Amino acid sequence: RTGVRCQYVTTAINVRNLRKVYPGQPPVVALADASIQIRDNEFFTLLGPSGCGKTTLLRLIAGFENPTSGSLEMHGQSLIELPPYKRPINTVFQSYALFPHLTVAQNISFGLEMLGKPKAEIAATVDEMMALVKMTEMADRQTSQISGGQQQRVALARALAPKPKVLLLDEPLSALDFKLRKDMQLELKRLQTETGITFIFVTHDQEEALTMSDRIAVMSAGTIRQIGGPRDIYDHPAERFVADFIGDTNFLKADVVSVAGQTAMVRLASGQTIAARTPEGADVAGSVTLAIRPEHAGIEAGSGGLLSGTLGEVVYFGTDTHYHVALPDGTAFVVRQQNRPDRADDLATGDMVSISFAPDVGQVLRD
Numbered sequence: 001r002t003g004v005r006c007q008y009v010t011t012a013i014n015v016r017n018l019r020k021v022y023p024g025q026p027p028v029v030a031l032a033d034a035s036i037q038i039r040d041n042e043f044f045t046l047l048g049p050s051g052c053g054k055t056t057l058l059r060l061i062a063g064f065e066n067p068t069s070g071s072l073e074m075h076g077q078s079l080i081e082l083p084p085y086k087r088p089i090n091t092v093f094q095s096y097a098l099f100p101h102l103t104v105a106q107n108i109s110f111g112l113e114m115l116g117k118p119k120a121e122i123a124a125t126v127d128e129m130m131a132l133v134k135m136t137e138m139a140d141r142q143t144s145q146i147s148g149g150q151q152q153r154v155a156l157a158r159a160l161a162p163k164p165k166v167l168l169l170d171e172p173l174s175a176l177d178f179k180l181r182k183d184m185q186l187e188l189k190r191l192q193t194e195t196g197i198t199f200i201f202v203t204h205d206q207e208e209a210l211t212m213s214d215r216i217a218v219m220s221a222g223t224i225r226q227i228g229g230p231r232d233i234y235d236h237p238a239e240r241f242v243a244d245f246i247g248d249t250n251f252l253k254a255d256v257v258s259v260a261g262q263t264a265m266v267r268l269a270s271g272q273t274i275a276a277r278t279p280e281g282a283d284v285a286g287s288v289t290l291a292i293r294p295e296h297a298g299i300e301a302g303s304g305g306l307l308s309g310t311l312g313e314v315v316y317f318g319t320d321t322h323y324h325v326a327l328p329d330g331t332a333f334v335v336r337q338q339n340r341p342d343r344a345d346d347l348a349t350g351d352m353v354s355i356s357f358a359p360d361v362g363q364v365l366r367d
């Protein structure tokens, strides 16, 4: 799918079978043989629920932790023996970790001074970084006297100032309120594009991951479940965990009738047969689960569609309405329809309804 572009893509960080076990009774397997190739210039996100090992993977890449086993390379060179400060990698922490009694400019220059850069170069870089994060006018303000969003910008500028090849960001937006967070998501994406630095971003917020990333690795319990672009992950989740964690999904039991390439013909409980996508490299046969996004299904009165059932709750959300349907076997199925002022909502709780969806929107899940 990446076609011709592929030959120009180089791997920045190559994580192979990386394992981290924290000692204890019992020991904690925080990362279980994870493998990922993160490309140069990409905005790569590690997404997963609390405790799945995102921060551990980030700390291993930064060098704050040593792996139990596996390999970790940057542009073909092993990172494992290198202490954190010798890695061309920098980190932005959730807490920002700014010096409150120093000014914005001093916070940004601090790291460069520690690296022993010439004064003129430091001054030029600080100016460049303040312009990049739009903080030039606040240069002489102490960081204890600026807002949370502004502190976030300074933390970013400070981390970008030494021009690392890779920037690690551990939930950097979680302390910001909703509106600021939305603005900073776009801002971070802009910074990444403008600097061309590879960003590895950690979040448990699926919407944030979908909005900002070039690619996402979905993690669960120390393992990588699926890697792909936002659309790929959303439209074609390979397994139940991914389908469930990202967005809302309906799950339907179905029987595989035949498979050709990435398409399977599956029979639904209603007796109708429909084409569905299969996950790459998975053998699908027999009884399977099909995932269908609520907004990919349509609903109307009657009983002629692929599925029919009884309409339960109808929930109005402004932009759309959610219809909760009970199928004859007891399965719940939600249909989400965009609201339009010119379309009357003529369905009511208790109605017999029929559900339909296009042939290719169903995704067969891996066991």
Ligand code: ATP
Pocket: 022, 023, 024, 028, 029, 030, 048, 049, 050, 051, 052, 053, 054, 055, 056, 057, 204
């Ligand atoms: P969160 O989103 O809550 O930050 P996470 O996905 O980043 O979670 P990690 O912080 O990597 O998860 O933790 C993975 C697992 O390892 C968890 O079970 C955690 O309790 C455990 N763990 C993390 N750090 C240590 C440590 N220093 N010693 C022992 N166990 C640890």
